[in-house]
Amino acid sequence: MKTDNHSSFIFSATDIEPEIFLDTAGSRLAAGGRAIAYFAVPEGAAYRLVLAVAFDRESRVEVYSAPLGGPFRSLTPSFPQLHLFEREIYEQTGYTPEGHPWLKPVRFTGANDKPGVADFFSVHGSEIHEVAVGPVHAGVIEPGHFRFQCHGEKVFHLEIMLGYQHRGVEKRFIGGPGPRDLRYAETLAGDTSIGHGWAYCGAIEALCGVNVPARAQALRGIMLELERLANHTGDLGALSGDVAYLPTASFCGRLRGDFLNMSALVCGSRFGRNMLRPGGVNFDLDYALVKELKLRLETVYRDVENAVSLLWNTASVIDRFDGTGTVSKQAAEGLGLVGPAARASGVGLDTRRNFPYGPYENFTLAVSGSGDVYSRAYVRWLEIQKSADLVAAWLDSLPEGPVSAECGDLKPDCGAISLIEGWRGQICHFALTGADGKLRYYKAADPSFHNWQGLAMALRNGEISDFPLCNKSFNLSYCGHDL
Amino acid sequence: MIKALIARIKQGYRTMEFPSPEIKLPPRFLGLPEIKAAGLEKAAAACPYAAISAQAGTLDLGRCVFCGACAKASPAVKFTKEYKLCAGSREDLVLGRDGARRARPVPEDLRRILGRSFKLRQVSAGGCGACEADCNVLGTLAFDLGRFGVQFVASPRHADAVLITGPVTKNMALALRKTYDAVPAPKLVIACGACAISGGPYSGHEECPGIPADIPVDLYIPGCPPHPLTILDGILRLIGRVE
């Protein structure tokens, strides 16, 4: 069944015969589809398997579902992009995806699970050694466990185990919408509060069929791009710090804060909390605020340009970025990577262009690269320029009118998919309502869910000392993965 | 090299003075709330986190995620722009009680040890990463935490205190315990953010049992996330560097 970004569909229309479900899934993925959601929703005494496939070039989403009552055939051997989805289904239902090459817990939610305790790949032989890091890392950073199989400095394989941040958010949406929902969405990944907040609002709005006023859309766009500006700027600084080039590291650390303070000027919170609401936004801009924001954008952007251009002109930086941690286009596509990391490997996916929503009419931005740290850094810089242009343009021409519309009741027995291009990449929220018009199921996928495996691939045959640099070039979210 | 020097001149000197009466937070910032008894029921009913008790006439800063729903529902709650929110005990976080919200510096003998060199081991235990981000910001040149002799360190063996963020998920309980045990005594504990104090947005989740009772907390820093200034103020108060 076909549907669009941010529109609702009758859920029963997605039903297909269980016998053909997996074959259909396989053929859609083989036809160039990218899985954006694959999960099992409780139904009666068993489950229903739901798959959403995006066809990026045609701006089209297809959804299929079928009853699931036991073990099922794993599609991962043919379509590696499903590997984590299937592990998640296994963890949540207990049904084995038969033939999955590496079936193990995702978030250690079982009663007897011990976080991080599972099988790991291991390499044997003389002079082979294993390096285990985490969950508590050296810096002020979220927890995760990394295990490297090394020969001297060379990394054969990196395996990443997460789940330490699991706080059980998804299931709390069920039975809603409730008063805690927006903050739940905003804290799925705290540095992506606007991205996930918008994805949540988009899903609810589609389910109530409300039209968000144009002014609210533009204000959301401003906040989403400010979020992107802050994070990309901060990451370029951090990358610079990881190669011991301190000028850009210091400058960007401050400049990231200046973007966050612009968000705080709009809604009081540096992370954009409380800005959004289903139906629109909570804060408007008056003439004075628009003027102040424009002024700040101009000065901060000028300083960012100054700080970042140092990177491309410094041989020691380029030497460390260039050719480090390469992820091929083939690997990026095979694993279903998203966001700047995918674009840096030459995958042309940007939700703002492929699945336009809100204020992103006619969005274009051509970015590409060879998949190394340099590309992932340079793509960020290109995106910074674009975001600054977008914010300036919206500030110049804010549509008149209200900033929110009232949301009515949710349509019963419907589904909605909400895709947003967060700064890390595509965010997907999938909401289902029951017969009572309450949320029956809610599934959120942060870009990190897809991209952690990309980081593992970046380390293959690289040097272990390049890990911090590669890691920072992705800068993935632990909490966004763990939910 | 010359380009870096020119950039340095262009970027200028950016470290803020702290503490300073000049510090201004944005007009829409939600800082320390003020409460009135009249109309507090409505505010209490609007709070999704049970932070307000109309009966007792209190607002618990430790449960509050600063969502502003109460102030929208009733004029009984008003938010000021005061960013100094920390307290030395859980009870002191409850507004509306007598003598509430006292930040207590550590005793004189500890202050002599820690006052000029205070090393923190941060443990992220659940949460959304925003508290971590606002701790990291203190290391930037804008705040320059190092000038106060305060530093985040990698090894718990080098630390004087553990700064905990997040609601302490089941899956992080063991790692937190091991880190805490690895810090040599005397050691302090800081609970940073609504999550660490009360579970915050995740309060009531069985996945998040919270900081165990036998890890005593010396400083509570409310917020979701706390503003970097709130964290800085709290840490410096704890070691007696601001009064």
Ligand code: SF4
């Ligand atoms: S601002 Fe705090 S007290 Fe008020 S409703 Fe939100 S969480 Fe409750």
